[in-house]
Amino acid sequence: MAKTNHTETLFPILPQPTGIARLASHAEHADDGHLIEFKSLEVRSILNKSVSKRLRWISWSINPYRGCEFGCKYCYARYTHEFLELRDPLAFERLIFLKQNAAWLLEQELRKIDPTDEIALGTATDPYQPIERRARITRSLLEVFARRRGHHLGIVTKSTLITRDIDLLTEIAKYNTLTLHITITTPNTELARLLEPRAPRPDLRFQTVQRLREAGLRTGILCCPLLPGITDTQEALNEMARRAAAADASFLAANPLFLKPCSRPTYLSFVREHFPSLVADYAKRFDHADFASPPYRQKLALMVEQARRLHGLSQRPLDVLPGDNARRPAKSSKPTVQQKLFA
Numbered sequence: 025m026a027k028t029n030h031t032e033t034l035f036p037i038l039p040q041p042t043g044i045a046r047l048a049s050h051a052e053h054a055d056d057g058h059l060i061e062f063k064s065l066e067v068r069s070i071l072n073k074s075v076s077k078r079l080r081w082i083s084w085s086i087n088p089y090r091g092c093e094f095g096c097k098y099c100y101a102r103y104t105h106e107f108l109e110l111r112d113p114l115a116f117e118r119l120i121f122l123k124q125n126a127a128w129l130l131e132q133e134l135r136k137i138d139p140t141d142e143i144a145l146g147t148a149t150d151p152y153q154p155i156e157r158r159a160r161i162t163r164s165l166l167e168v169f170a171r172r173r174g175h176h177l178g179i180v181t182k183s184t185l186i187t188r189d190i191d192l193l194t195e196i197a198k199y200n201t202l203t204l205h206i207t208i209t210t211p212n213t214e215l216a217r218l219l220e221p222r223a224p225r226p227d228l229r230f231q232t233v234q235r236l237r238e239a240g241l242r243t244g245i246l247c248c249p250l251l252p253g254i255t256d257t258q259e260a261l262n263e264m265a266r267r268a269a270a271a272d273a274s275f276l277a278a279n280p281l282f283l284k285p286c287s288r289p290t291y292l293s294f295v296r297e298h299f300p301s302l303v304a305d306y307a308k309r310f311d312h313a314d315f316a317s318p319p320y321r322q323k324l325a326l327m328v329e330q331a332r333r334l335h336g337l338s339q340r341p342l343d344v345l346p347g348d349n350a351r352r353p354a355k356s357s358k359p360t361v362q363q364k365l366f367a
Contacts, residue, residue: 060093062155065121070129070165071137074144083141085148086130088161090121092149094182094223096209097294098249101148103286113290117222120155127164139174152183154222166192173199180205180246182223184232190239197241204243205277206233210255211267218298219251233271244268244275244338250324251281252309252316253302258327265331275338278328280316 074082090104095117102116145151151162169177170192177200179186186193186204196202210216211226224232236243245268250256261278268276283291288310295302309316316324332339 060118060120062120062122062159065090065123067123067125067129069133070123070126071133071143082144082147084137084143086143086145086151086165087147087149088123088126088145088151088165089149089153089155090123091116091119093117093120093153093155094150094220096182096220096223098219098251098281098283098287098291100282100284100287102290103284104148113286120153122155122159122161126161127168130165130168134168134172134175139172140176142176142178144178144180146180150181150183151179152181152185154183154185156183156185163189163192166196169200170195175200177201178203178205180207182207182220182229184224184228187232187235190236190241193236193241194239202242204236204241205246206236206243207246207248208264208267209248209251210260211264215254218294230267230271233268233273237272237274242274244277245271245273247276247278247328249281250278252320253305254299256280256324256327258330261327261331262334265335265337269335269337273337276328276332277339278324280321280324282315283310284314
């Protein structure tokens with residue numbers, strides 16, 4: 025009588041990860057940080073076709089890393105680790121994946137797209153988080169863009185490390201449309217340390233804006249997100265606009281907080297710990313909705329515009345001609361996609 029393999033009947037084969045989750049499961053250890061592990065991730069593409077309902081005007085996005093060390097309490101991108109079968113919200117800031125061969129992939133993929141398509145670098149992870157000092161993946165991508173002509177590139181970061189790449193950024197700006205966005209959620213250092221525990225201090229970010237502007241680069245400030253009951257007052261917005269003007273920011277943009285399921289537990293824990301009096305208000309706002317109500321959004325838009333006018337700041341710069349990226353407007357008065365980026 026033939027023997028039966030009881031292992032197969034008692035322990036059926038569990039479903040195996042597929043796609044990016046399978047690649048992540050085979051990722052090898054690359055580096056360590058404080059309470060952080062870095063792994064090398066093989067990827068098949070570096071340009072991601074944008075399907076965002078919020079950012080419909082972006083054609084392509086680039087994220088050199090998966091996960092982010094900054095640990096911002098409100099971060100909406102924590103869901104991206106769920107694609108890797110990593111569902112603990114803390115995994116997003118404790119297990120970071122470094123995308124391999126990013127520059128080579130970008131070189132190949134840029135040949136296949138319309139150069140006028142809008143490309144955003146840093147939508148779901150900060151391209152200048154601390155590991156970039158050693159990994160230099162973002163810099164390798166900028167080296168590719170520095171050899172190209174006619175592209176439309178926007179970069180979003182909270183990091184002062186972007187100033188390391190002023191040489192490449194100025195070269196890119198000569199022949200491409202380049203817009204730099206520095207996110208500063210609040211000028212209050214104490215509050216920023218609670219909200220964004222491992223990001224650079226706000227004053228250092230304002231200095232970064234000033235350095236980039238002195239280099240002739242179009243650089244604005246994203247005051248995002250505006251937090252109900254915490255940073256959404258006219259006084260706070262006026263102070264942000266004053267600091268932005270002092271740093272010679274090209275523009276100031278802001279939008280309200282939204283809470284997707286992946287970010288809700290982390291952010292609401294922050295509210296309960298540090299702003300317990302606001303718990304009921306947040307429940308009313310977000311128990312049955314992820315996004316702010318239209319009347320609230322309209323109210324904030326008027327407040328932001330008032331702050332901009334008070335300090336002479338632009339809403340969003342007009343497009344410029346290649347080779348004159350920071351100063352001259354293009355002949356067309358039609359707002360560009362860059363003007364709408366994160367507005």
